[in-house]
Amino acid sequence: MELVSTDENLSENSPKLYSLSFKGNGNEYFGIVIVNFLLTIITLGLYYPWAKARQLQYLYGTTEFNNSRFEFHGTGKEMFKGFIKAIILVGILLGSYIGLILLNHPIFAILIYLTGIALLIPLAIHGSYRYRMSRTSWRGIRFGYRGDRNELMSKFFRDLLLTLITFGIYGAWLSIHLRNYVLSNIRFGNATFKYQGNGGEYLGINVKGYFLTILTLGIYFFWWKRELFEYYINNLVLIDDNKKIKLRTTATGGDFFQLYFINLLIIVFTLGIGYAWVVARSLQFLLSKIEITGNVDLEVIIQTEESFNDATGEDLSDMLDLGFVI
Amino acid sequence: MQTEAKFFNGVSSKPIDVTLHLLISEKKLLIIVPDKEELYIPFVEINITHRDREMMMLSIGQPSCTLEIRNPNFSKIFLAEQVNNGTIWYHKLLNTGWKAYLLFASIVVTIIAAVYFLGIPFIAENALTILPRSIDKAIGEKVFEQVSESETIDTISSKLLTNYYTLLNSSAEKKYTFIVIKKDEINAFALPDGHIVIYSGILLKIHHQSELAGLLAHEISHVTHRHSMKILCKSVAGYIVISLLMNDVNGIMASLAQNANSLENLRYSRSFEKEADISGFEMLHLNQIDPHGMVSLFQVLKRQEKVDISGFLRTHPVTQDRIDYLTAKIKKEPYPYLNNLQLEHAFGVLEKQISDQDD
Incomplete structure (x- = not known):
């Protein structure tokens, strides 16, 4: 007994290599996409939330981490309710904008519109993370987002103000501060994610990427993309007590060039129908280029996060086209 | 199991x-x-x-x-x-497999094509019957505001042009405002609120009153048929449908689709040019003005075309086409016309004013 337990302790503390891969393929995903597209069209778009749930279920379900798949539990019904609420919110905003334009207060209308959008962005981020995370699980353990809405709002507006004052330069800090806050509030059961980025470094990568891309007539673009991907991945850790899981990417600029180039060929030569294959091969590529090491024991994670079923934020961020980081 | x-x-x-x-x-x-x-x-x-x-x-x-x-x-x-x-x-x-997927894909493509080529023009035409004329007015005024900020309006010639029109079409309501812009450009357009904007460049090329009558008849027909509002409705509807469909697809396809949409809008507006020519002809008939003026106006325009752009990419039908179908129409529906001395005179005053200014 004694011997066995020391053995376990040893293996617990020495760093392990975890595996992450995408097991889906374009053919299967194409079936889902085309069926969804058909249903969405014949229902005049009403099927969209269900279509989205199906697509997310497939993409999560085919993502395998250490021999177990992720699960997406969100349903079309939840997202449909959220969709309606999001439409009402956006409708009120657009309505007051058009109303003010017709009443001949164009400046006031634009001010209301921009303020409204600025308010909706942090609301959408907060809501979509709460929903998406609580609806995601791995080995039955839910993820969760514990960020505070008011804290996120005040950070967002402070940084937005600074961004306006600095003519956009502070925008690099704005996006990294948001990423730091949001990702560091994500939990996986009793384990916590932490993202530590720095606005200055991020700005540096982008300035360098921008100018070198111009100087090299676009060739550097792929190395710029690689550097950003590295910045997003390598600064993310999962912490469980004093144990950690670290992420690192092994992708090269050449890999990114190949990925983008072939994706472009697929899209152009299939007139967009090859979209499903582009998604599948991109995920396969990106996940295979992430190396995960650490000493967290993945068999002792405890369920801690409550479930949350209001998808308004999810749908709102869809409408604002915000995209999702994780 | x-x-x-x-x-x-x-x-x-x-x-x-x-x-x-x-x-x-x-x-x-x-x-x-x-x-x-x-x-x-x-x-x-x-x-x-x-x-x-x-x-x-x-x-x-x-x-x-x-x-x-x-x-x-x-x-x-x-x-x-x-x-x-x-x-x-x-x-x-x-689980239905590949054959069914192909069937689904073709159903999807057919539905999209049907919505796009039949549904959108239908929506655009019908949206227009709901939209009150006050919107045409508001939009026209906004555009005119911008035009008058960037261009120099020739008030004397504008007045003379208005004068000419009153003699041309005495029965018409006074809802058109004629504006001459001082610019050496062969161009004229009608705004939905009834502003008819004519550049001095095109007036310099016009040497007979019936040519001017043809030009005005064409532009006024655009307003009575609410052509610019139809184009606006159609391009907004097209844009909405495309951005909904292309929501998930990446940027390249979306921009391909947007460009295809503008090409389609171009074709749509070309059909309006023909409609304006034909109903312009009818307006000339009603007022007993020589319809050959319209044909000779296009001949003047044709001489100005330095580069021959293919008909497909132009907003207006190819000028030769317009000459051909108008000549055919004149042959088919001949009517007696008078030599209106009052009009001749009004045109002469305007022509002199324009050419004086040019020197």
């Missing part, structure tokens, strides 16, 4: 090896946890959260337990038996 599976109890991430038995007649799934317990789960309480060739994942209850099953045969039978699940039709649809 039985299989091995991994079970997660929703409390900890520790995998538990279990054996599953499919109790088809009872519509239950039996989960046997070795040395511990046996769980009987009715099919209706089980959600399939994922299924692909290798793996099926089931989720049970709240807080959810998860089952990972790597046995395609078992998955297939389970799926077939789980008829109570409301989503079964979807899985059936998914």
Whole structure:
């Protein structure tokens, strides 16, 4: 007994290599996409939330981490309710904008519109993370987002103000501060994610990427993309007590060039129908280029996060086209 | 039917090896946890959260337990038996295979094409009957504001042009405002609120009053048919449909689609030019003005075309086409016309004013 337990302790503390891969393929995903597209069209778009749930279920379900798949539990019904609420919110905003334009207060209308959008962005981020995370699980353990809405709002507006004052330069800090806050509030059961980025470094990568891309007539673009991907991945850790899981990417600029180039060929030569294959091969590529090491024991994670079923934020961020980081 | 599976109890991430038995007649799934317990789960309480060739994942209850099953045969039978699940039709649809996918794809393409080429013009035409004329007025005024900020208005010539029009069409309501802009450009356009804007460049090329009558008749027809509003409605509707359809697809396809949309709008507006020519002709007929003026106006314009751009990409129909169909129409529907001395005079004054200014 004694011997066995020391053995376990040893293996617990020495760093392990975890595996992450995408097991889906374009053919299967194409079936889902085309069926969804058909249903969405014949229902005049009403099927969209269900279509989205199906697509997310497939993409999560085919993502395998250490021999177990992720699960997406969100349903079309939840997202449909959220969709309606999001439409009402956006409708009120657009309505007051058009109303003010017709009443001949164009400046006031634009001010209301921009303020409204600025308010909706942090609301959408907060809501979509709460929903998406609580609806995601791995080995039955839910993820969760514990960020505070008011804290996120005040950070967002402070940084937005600074961004306006600095003519956009502070925008690099704005996006990294948001990423730091949001990702560091994500939990996986009793384990916590932490993202530590720095606005200055991020700005540096982008300035360098921008100018070198111009100087090299676009060739550097792929190395710029690689550097950003590295910045997003390598600064993310999962912490469980004093144990950690670290992420690192092994992708090269050449890999990114190949990925983008072939994706472009697929899209152009299939007139967009090859979209499903582009998604599948991109995920396969990106996940295979992430190396995960650490000493967290993945068999002792405890369920801690409550479930949350209001998808308004999810749908709102869809409408604002915000995209999702994780 | 039985299989091995991994079970997660929703409390900890520790995998538990279990054996599953499919109790088809009872519509239950039996989960046997070795040395511990046996769980009987009715099919209706089980959600399939994922299924692909290798793996099926089931989720049970709240807080959810998860089952990972790597046995395609078992998955297939389970799926077939789980008829109570409301989503079964979807899985059936998914399992229809390649031929069905191709069929779906062609149905989708047909629907999109039908909506785009039949639905949108229909919506645009009908939206217009709902939209009150006050919107035409508001939009026209806004555009005119911008035009008058960037261009120099020749007030004297504008007045003379208005004068000419009153003599041309005395019966018409006074809803048109004629504006001459001082610029050496061969151009004229009508705004939806009834502003008819003529550049001095085109007036310099016009040497007979019936040519001017033809030009004004054409532009006024644009207003009476609400052409610019129709184009606006159509391009907005087209834009909305395309951005909805292209929501998921990447930027390249979206921009391809947008460009195709503008080409289609161009074709749409070309049909309006022809309509304006024809109803301009009818307006000349009504006022007994020589319709050959319109033809000679196009001949003047044709001489100005330095580069011959193919008809496809131009907003206006190719000038030769316009000359041809107008000549044909004049031949088919001849009418007597008078030499209106008052009009001749009004045109002469305007022509002199324009050429004086040019020097």
